[in-house]
Amino acid sequence: MTAQPARAYYGIGEVLAQLSGEFPNIRESKIRFLESEGLIEPARSPSGYRRFRRHDVERLRYILTAQRDHYLPLRVIKERLDSPDSASSAGNTPYGQAGAGAGATMLTRAELLEGAGIESAFLDELEEFGLVHRRGRQYGPDALSVARLAEALSRFGVQARHLRVIKAAAERETSLIEQVVAPLQRQRSAGAAERAGQTAREIAAVSMRLHAALMDAELGEAGLA
Amino acid sequence: MTAQPARAYYGIGEVLAQLSGEFPNIRESKIRFLESEGLIEPARSPSGYRRFRRHDVERLRYILTAQRDHYLPLRVIKERLDSPDSASSAGNTPYGQAGAGAGATMLTRAELLEGAGIESAFLDELEEFGLVHRRGRQYGPDALSVARLAEALSRFGVQARHLRVIKAAAERETSLIEQVVAPLQRQRSAGAAERAGQTAREIAAVSMRLHAALMDAELGEAGLA
DNA sequence: TTGCTCCTCACGTCACGTGAGGTGGC
């Protein structure tokens, strides 16, 4: 919280220092590489030194967050930066992409069953416990990954009632995040909704990692190391 | 729970099928690559087909888990596999590496504070809420990642009482997993304890991903997409 | 014979890191 005066621009080393708290692995070479790939375009001094304005740093932060939390390849990040409002995400998840019609991300029941490799009765259970639900008469793209993972767990002997525990835990953490971003959501300024969503996903990503670290520690204590 | 008869060996495609639940991104080419790098050595049929025994599959699972959960480079994973008992981990995490003596994985309070970039009062809170606790007068390696992540969340305005929600959720999921592996733990056969631990970590990994997928879906419904 | 699985080997790719050799600025 050292209140620095607002500088007009920063050198690459200063940018690195600003980012290295949140992204410890970043190096100068990475920033130069991102410029060479066209993801950022900092100004230059007469002698060729990069001059980063605040919006350049924000853009870097966005790129690094997208990489860390959403595992997006740079090509996709660049597309999103270049056209920030168009919903041009045509199947860029590693899953899915099962030959459903044109640009449809919705799945029929049959597609979901086949894509997840589960029986109809198992899907019934997932719906009953609220892990998956229909939107209209089809299923959203989330349903596929949820069903896949539930199926994987079932092979370990994890039963539907156990899944309910996970669902409840996820709900609690989600509502926590909603509480935290509620003030952002209530703002009526331009782009406030998107920023709230972005922040919510960032918090979700970090809290998932915390959750994982805690479970790791607890399993260790239980002698399950 | 399809009780399959214990097979002597599996083809590469069958291995892929066994692993793809927990590791959806793995492909045949990766398995071949891992062999070419000397991390696995499956037997061969007279005609050159790879024959994976169960221990080969276990080894693969170990490698994939180490990559996904601990971000270890293959070189380090190979070293650990080649010398499984020597604690040769001399600062191979991307974090830390703060000049703590010889092979100590334990941290002093000062090291933990510095490594996580937090104030002493914040660590007090983390201890109070049970997110971090001492072992003797030092802290385990888990404490560092937990503290770092908690610090990252605090920048978003997530408070200590929120962290308690995450802790509680993690505890519930952990005890669920303990229930599932309890039968394995009670076995007194050779290696049963290790297998129970391995299974527990696998289940934990998948349930974390399910948890993440559910939160993603819930945030989407809340208009935070 | 037909599918299907599996094989090798060369090359490509993505996201950087390294290091040589040099310039700019207080």
Next chain:
DNA sequence: TTGCTCCTCACGTCACGTGAGGTGGC
């Protein structure tokens, strides 16, 4: 002049993916 920061450019590296061209087994 001395450090220090910064620059480019070529090359290396890590962890795979792709695709051609072929063989094995029920």
